[in-house]
């Protein structure tokens with residue numbers, strides 16, 4: 001199945017897995033192989049992680065993959081697509097969940113891990129977003145002075161078609177001229193967040209939207225529809241520079257699971 005929408009960049013590809021467990025397992029292997037492929041030609045490699053149910057589950061599967069032992073983690077930098085602006089120990093933090101699922105189990109230098117601010121680090125989400133933009137700029141390469149070029153950006157998607165913390169109809173959708181934005185009054189708790197902007201996401205070589213569950217099928221359908229409006233379906237507007245991959249389970253794809 002291939003999407004036919006071209007208005008924002010390269011064509012999107014869709015891969016459907018039988019269920020959420022298979023999606024997480026396959027995406028974990030895909031991610032580790034993508035890192036290995038990138039390490040064959042570049043140093044360092046930059047990956048942006050996502051929170052969310054399947055986003056954390058795939059990290060847990062990556063931890064148990066034999067491929068994880070082949071990656072040179074000293075040459076990998078981990079960033080986040082979004083974060084909940086709450087205390088560092090809050091279980092809602094995408095960072096804490098990702099550390100428990102994978103990062104704490106990797107031989108990766110602490111300086112290679114780039115969490116967004118917690119409330120202990122910044123007075124406001126605006127300050128946290130500005131600090132993240134500065135950190136991204138400090139790691140920038142020749143392609144873009146504002147950010148390193150992400151090899152892979154992982155994104156989950158909510159049932160309302162939000163990605164990262166870019167929610168339908170929210171003012172943060174319109175943020176330009178920066179790589180990170182503060183988000184208040186998020187329709188999904190917690191209300192205060194920090195997110196990469198569309199501009200930052202668009203600089204990635206590969207963007208993967210990893211989505212499971214029947215409750216997201218309608219949002220997938222809208223986002224992949226040719227006329228997807230960014231304000232209604234932010235996920236539909238995201239494109240990688242080289243690759244935009246939608247990784248779904250059958251429920252999110254809105255098709256019956258194959259009989260075995």
Ligand SMILES: O=C1O[C@H](COP(=O)(O)O)[C@@H](O)[C@H](O)[C@H]1O
Nearest residue numbers: 050051052053054156157158164
């Ligand atoms: O709040 C968030 O939600 C989305 C999707 O989460 P899910 O549990 O519905 O899969 C996630 O991608 C994002 O990083 C997170 O902050």
